Amino acid sequence: MSALVGIAWRSAWNRRFTLALTLLSIALSTFLLLGVERIRTELRQNFSSSVSGTDLIVGARTGSTQLLLYSVFRIGAATNNVSWKSVQALAAHKGVDWVVPLSLGDSHRGFAVLATTPEYFEHFRYGNRQPLVLREGKPFSELFDAVVGAEVADQLGYHVGRKITLAHGSGELNLAEHADKPFTVVGVLARTGTPVDRTVHIGLNAMEAIHLDWIGGAPMPGVKIPAEQVRKFDLTPKNVTAALVGLKNRAAVFSVQRWVSTYPDEPLMAVLPGVALDELWRVVGVGENALMLMSALVALVSLAGLVSVVLAGLNERRRELAVLRAVGASLRHVLALLALEGAIVTLLGVLLGVLMAVLGIALLSPWLQSQFGLALHLSQPTLNEWALLAALLLSGWLASLLPGIRAYRLSLADGLSPRI
Incomplete structure (x- = not known):
C-alpha cells in the first residue's frame, strides 16, 4: 500500500501544474459551498435573534406575525394602539419584571422613528442576549434628544x-415634517445586524411633544406650540403601539399571556417572540431555499468540472498506464492508483477551500457587518457543513474512479502504440 501511495504521489507531482488547476477548482467550490451555507445559516440566526431576552410582546389584538412585524421589524402599522393605562396595569402585574413601551408612526428620511423609555437601552437584547452598545455618545435624557442606529448614522x-x-x-417623502421641533443626536448605537440599526430612537415624552399641536395626523389650523413651551404641558403618553415585557420567572409566561388576552379594559394579545419568529420565517424563508438551491448547483458544477478535468488528463496518461501494466501492474492496481490519486487531490482541495473560507470569514466579516448588517462568526462547523465536506470528499473520490474505469477498458497495445 505504501508503494502505491508513493507511486500515486510521484505521478501527481509529475503532473503538478495540471492537478494544481484541478485542486484550485475543488478549493473554490468548497469555498463557495461553505460560504453560501454559512451565509444561509447566519441569515436565519440573525433573523431569529432580532430580539432576545424578551419574554412577551404585547399589543392590540391582531395576528402574531403582524404584531412582530411592526414592533420588532418596523414593517407595517398597528391595527390599534394600547392605552397607557393598560401599560401601567401590565407593569403592575406580580409576574412582570419590566415593561418597555414602544411607540411608532413617525419617520426620518425613510428610517423608522421609535419612541420609548431609557429602560429600552437597559433591557433590549438581541443575538445571544447581547445588550445594545453605544459606539459614541449617550442614551437620550433631554426632551429633544435622539439616538440613531448604526445604519442611519452611516448612510446619512x-x-x-x-x-x-x-x-x-x-416613507421617504417627508411631506409633513415637525420642523419647528428639531432633535439633537446625542448617541450612535453600534451595529447589531437587526432593525435597531435602521431606527431613530427618541423618548415617549418627545413623541407627545411634537404632536401637541397636531390632530388626526395633521397640524391644528391656527395652533402652533413652540418647542420652548411644550414642557408646560403634560407629556405623559396617552397610548403606545406595543410593549416588550420581561418576566420575573419564565415559567409564568403562559399565565401572563392568558392574563393579557383576557384583560377586560381593551382587547390585547401577547406573543412569544421565538414562536412568532418561527412563524414569520416560514413565510419569508423562500430566500433560504434559494440559497440551498444555489449551494446544490455550485456543488454540481464543481463536480462536473472535476470529472471533465480528470477525464481530459487521462488521454495524456495512456502511455504511463500502459507502461505500468507492462511491468506487471494489474488492472486492480491501476484502478487503485487512480482512485488514490483522486482522493489525495480532492482532500487537498477541500482542505485548501476550508482554509480559504476561514480566512474569508475572518477578513470580510467586519466589512459585511458594517455594509450589510450581516454578522458572520468563526465557529465550529454545523452538521450541514460537515455533511457538505463529506459529500465533496466522497463525490471527488467517486469522480476519480471514472478515469480508472476507462483505463480498465483500454488495451495494453493502445497505450504502447506510437501515434501517427
Whole structure:
C-alpha cells in the first residue's frame, strides 16, 4: 500500500501544474459551498435573534406575525394602539419584571422613528442576549434628544451633535415634517445586524411633544406650540403601539399571556417572540431555499468540472498506464492508483477551500457587518457543513474512479502504440 501511495504521489507531482488547476477548482467550490451555507445559516440566526431576552410582546389584538412585524421589524402599522393605562396595569402585574413601551408612526428620511423609555437601552437584547452598545455618545435624557442606529448614522453621515427633524408618517417623502421641533443626536448605537440599526430612537415624552399641536395626523389650523413651551404641558403618553415585557420567572409566561388576552379594559394579545419568529420565517424563508438551491448547483458544477478535468488528463496518461501494466501492474492496481490519486487531490482541495473560507470569514466579516448588517462568526462547523465536506470528499473520490474505469477498458497495445 505504501508503494502505491508513493507511486500515486510521484505521478501527481509529475503532473503538478495540471492537478494544481484541478485542486484550485475543488478549493473554490468548497469555498463557495461553505460560504453560501454559512451565509444561509447566519441569515436565519440573525433573523431569529432580532430580539432576545424578551419574554412577551404585547399589543392590540391582531395576528402574531403582524404584531412582530411592526414592533420588532418596523414593517407595517398597528391595527390599534394600547392605552397607557393598560401599560401601567401590565407593569403592575406580580409576574412582570419590566415593561418597555414602544411607540411608532413617525419617520426620518425613510428610517423608522421609535419612541420609548431609557429602560429600552437597559433591557433590549438581541443575538445571544447581547445588550445594545453605544459606539459614541449617550442614551437620550433631554426632551429633544435622539439616538440613531448604526445604519442611519452611516448612510446619512450623522454624528453626535447633529440636528435632525422628524416627519409624520412613514416613507421617504417627508411631506409633513415637525420642523419647528428639531432633535439633537446625542448617541450612535453600534451595529447589531437587526432593525435597531435602521431606527431613530427618541423618548415617549418627545413623541407627545411634537404632536401637541397636531390632530388626526395633521397640524391644528391656527395652533402652533413652540418647542420652548411644550414642557408646560403634560407629556405623559396617552397610548403606545406595543410593549416588550420581561418576566420575573419564565415559567409564568403562559399565565401572563392568558392574563393579557383576557384583560377586560381593551382587547390585547401577547406573543412569544421565538414562536412568532418561527412563524414569520416560514413565510419569508423562500430566500433560504434559494440559497440551498444555489449551494446544490455550485456543488454540481464543481463536480462536473472535476470529472471533465480528470477525464481530459487521462488521454495524456495512456502511455504511463500502459507502461505500468507492462511491468506487471494489474488492472486492480491501476484502478487503485487512480482512485488514490483522486482522493489525495480532492482532500487537498477541500482542505485548501476550508482554509480559504476561514480566512474569508475572518477578513470580510467586519466589512459585511458594517455594509450589510450581516454578522458572520468563526465557529465550529454545523452538521450541514460537515455533511457538505463529506459529500465533496466522497463525490471527488467517486469522480476519480471514472478515469480508472476507462483505463480498465483500454488495451495494453493502445497505450504502447506510437501515434501517427
